[in-house]
Amino acid sequence: MNIGFIVYLQLCKTFINIAHSQVVHATPLIKLDKMALEASEENFLRLSLLVLRIAPRAVRQHFDKEFHPKVITKVLRQNYSKLHVLRDKRIISSSQLSLLFQNGEVSSDDLDIPTMFVLLRNLADVQITTHLPYSTDFTIESDLARLGFYRKQILHSQHKISNTDFKIFWDTITGAIIRLSDGNLKDECESLLKESSSGADEKGNITKQRQCDVCDFKNIKASSVVWCLNCDESLCQHCLDHHFSHKLSRYHECIKIEDYYKDPSMSTITCSEHKQQFDFFCEGHHIPICGLCVMNDHNFCQLIKPIQIAIKQSDETKHELYEKAAKLLQNVDVITKDVQGNLKSYEIEKGKVRGQLRSRLKAAAEEAEKLCLKEISHNENLANILFRNLSKHQKEIKRLLKNLNINKGQNVRDFISMLQIGDKIKEQEEKIQCLLKDKDINTSHVATDVDPLAVKNIVCSMREISLSSALNTLEESGAQQKKETGIIKMADFNVENKTNDNDIRGCAIINDNVVCFADRGNNRLIFMTLQGYQKEIKLTCEPVDIATVDHAKVAVSLYDNTIKIINIESWKWEDFSFSDENTIGGLAFYKNQIFSRVGGIGYLIIDLSGKVQQTLTIEGSNMPYVSVSQDRLYSARWDTGEIFCYDLQGKTNWKFENKSLVNPPNGITTDSEGNAYVTGSFSNNVIFISSDGKETKEIISSSKNFKNPIAIDYDKKTDRLLVSVASGLGCLFLMKNK
Incomplete structure (x- = not known):
């Protein structure tokens, strides 16, 4: 970090003070005479002043035209939901959002350029690009884009800008500012350019001491002697004495101002959200946090320690990180070469397929063509034959007419000839x-x-036409579906193995885009979107089954005889808790109640406060899975091969058994009409059973990738069926007709 950046930090602090005092438009320009700067550093400082102080005022003039100061607060409130969606998409930050909805009226004077750009792009539909526009384009949108582009370039530079770049940057930025402000800010731009730096000797060394920040705030001139690392500001001797005598700052760490100039990186890094220094480290989120973070966003985190202890306990040294990054780069290089090879192979395959x-x-x-022309050709041949025959008859009839004309009918010979001609005409008529x-x-x-x-x-x-590569999924099972079932495959899932092999025993469709799998082999819940992996939640013991509570919550039964509910929006466990002395099995959610199989008892109906509302006494311990629809409870007994349908008083409505069709029945789910879908773990299939138990058929048959299906779930709102085998391969189907 160099001297220019120190001045830049001090200027930023001054700008904040100016903004809070609401005298931005009237405050004179800051002098550049506190320190001696190199030419490149002075260029950086001038441009920083230009984009941080003058440019926002030019942007505000156009911003106030799009959002009138009297209605800006109302517009923001009307777009409250849209702005929160933008925050979720990381288009706007949480701190920017908090600024927009602070107490009282919002003014453009409170907003910086990035925040105004976000509002202009998303609420006023102003097309502000992120790249540099053409030099001949002087529209308002282009000038705004220029300010945004160069602002980012300057503030992310190395705090040194050459004279050549300075001239290009200055002319382009000031041109945009003058056009946006209708020439009102031209004099201030010229004044900033003429401002001189008078604090250096011929060698460019520092000739004036840094002023005490505390005294400077009170408009008192006093040279600083130390830098407080905790307060992140300079102090004179008088202020230092008071600093050490005050209870809150008595133990702050201070260094000589000369040492601070030699290594400004010792300055305290603060929390961007609360502007407090980092005092703690959250191991769960792997980030440093301040005291306010502990009380707000991390109040449920269990692994929080003082940051100094975290630094001392850190195992990853710079050398280890370097080796780790080098190895990662090596692996990426290998993968990149493989991908390049695959791309060439794909081009060859495309040529073959074409x-x-x-x-x-x-x-x-x-x-x-042959098929379509066959009949025409046949008719054509017949027509040709007819044409030839008719032509012969035509000639013969013409000859007979000629003979008739010659015949004068004056004697017997002519009379007999006429009779013969008449017989021949009759013969021709019959033939035709x-x-x-x-x-x-x-x-x-x-x-x-x-x-x-x-x-x-x-x-x-x-x-x-066979392609060289195919998805290692349930593609074969999808291709073998019976036409009459109307099943359309929507997505494939592949849960990666961890320490142990996967043992997927439960699955659930949570909402339109998220599904969940319960892995008994690795004590975890795996959440996946239709596009792929999303998140993994580690469990304290093996999961038994899962069920969707609503679009954002999932209930899970565990082998420690408990039921818990996790919220996937906050990724935190709900206050709900239920436990029993007996083994808890399969789960189902119906009409705001949880239905759970409890070994040795039957089924418990539990409300969302954790209280048992009803007990259905049904014998049979080997009935782990359960589903509820149309006020009926469904379950399968894998040891006997029987599938049951009960009413909600425990009375059997019907029983189905056919080991040649499904063996053994295991996972079970139901649609909104009460039809059941059952997995056969050894028969490697899924069957359909009508709501009355009379109609059955196989809808997903065995294939090489469809081995040992257990988990199954049906989304009654969208008619989607999720099936998973124990190894972690899953498939989502759309049921067009049942």
């Missing part, structure tokens, strides 16, 4: 009628319509 498609489509087109009686050669209509079904059958009869 060739196969074109040749097979050509063959299919030729076959379709005989030809026209054949329907196949009827020329009144020639069929030329193409039968689309025939063409479709030809195209569909083409062999499937």
Whole structure:
């Protein structure tokens, strides 16, 4: 960290004081004469003043046109939900959001450039790009984009800017400021450019002492002698004496001001949210935190320790981190080469597929052409035959007409010749009628319509082109679904193994985008979105089953005979707690109540306060899973192969058993109509049972990737079915018709 940055920090603090005193527009420019600076550092400092002090005022002039000061507070309140969505997407920070909804009226004077840009982009639909616009584009949006671009460039620089870059930066930024402010800020820009730095000797060394920050706040001039690391400010000797005599600052750590200049990095790093120094370290979130963080955002965290202890106990040294990063880079290089190889292979495969498609489509087109032209060609041949025969008869009739014209009918010879001509005309008439009686050669209509079904059958009869790679999922099971079930596969899931092999015993559809799997093999809950892995929650013991309570909560039964509920929005356990002396098994949630199998008793109906509302005494200990729909309870007994449907008083409505269809029945779930879906762990399938127990059919059949299915869940609102095998492969289906 260099001298320019020290001055920059001091200036930032001054700017904050100016903003709080609400005299931004009237305060004279800050002099650059406290320290001697190199030319590049002075360039950086001037540009920092320009983008931090003058540029926001130019942006505010346009901002106030889009959001009038009298209505800005009302507009923000109307868009409260939208702004919180932007925070969740990390488009706006929590501190910016808090500033927008602080007590009282909000003014543009309270907002910095990034915050104003967020509001202009998302609430006023002003198109402010993040890249530098063309130099010939002088629209308002382009000038705003220039200020945002150069502000980021300057504040993220190394606090030194060359004279060449300074001229480019200065001309571009001031041009945008002058245009946005209609020329009102031109004089201030020129005044800042002419401001001189007079605090250095010929060698550029510091010639004036830093002023005491406490005295400077009171407009008193006094040279500082120490820097307080806890307060992050300089003190003169007089203030230092008071500092050490005060109870709150008696034990603060101070260093000589000269030592601070040599290593400004010793300055205290503070919490961006509360502006307090970091005193603690949260191991759960792996971040340093301040005292206010402990009381607010981390009040439920258990692994919090003083930051100095955390620093001493840190195992990862700089060398270890370097080796770790180097190894990671090496692995990424290897993977990158593999991916590049795969990309080349994909191009080759695409060429092969294109060739196969074109040749097979050509063959299919030729076959379709033959089929479509077959009837026409047949009719054409018949028409040609008819034409030739008619032509012969036509010639013969013309000859007979000619003979009739010659015959004068004056003697017997002519009379006999006329009779013969009459017989031949009658013969021709009979022959022509005989030809026209054949329907196949009827020329009144020639069929030329193409039968689309025939063409479709030809195209569909083409062999499937096999690709070189396929998903290692339940693709085969999805392809083998019966047409009448109307099952459409929506997504595949693959839960990665941990220390032990996966043993997925429960699954649940939480909302439109999130599902959950209970892994008994590794004592964990795995939350996944339709796009992939989301989060893993470690459990104190093995999970038995899970059930969705609402779109953001999941109930889990554990082998320590307890039931807990986790909230996936806060990732914290709810206050709900239930335990029993007997083994707790499968779970279901229905009408704001939890239904749980309890070994040796039957089923308990528990409300969300943890109180048992009803007990259904049903024998059979090997009935781990349960589902509820249409005021009926469903369960499967894997040891006997029986599937039961009860009413909510425990009376049996129907029982189903067919070991040749499902063996043994294990996981069970139901849709909104009371139809049941059951997994067969050894038969490796899923069957459908109608609500009355009379109609059954297999809807997902066995395949090489569909081995030992257990967990199953049905979302009654969206008609989606989630199935998982023990190894961690899962598939989400849309049930179009049941």
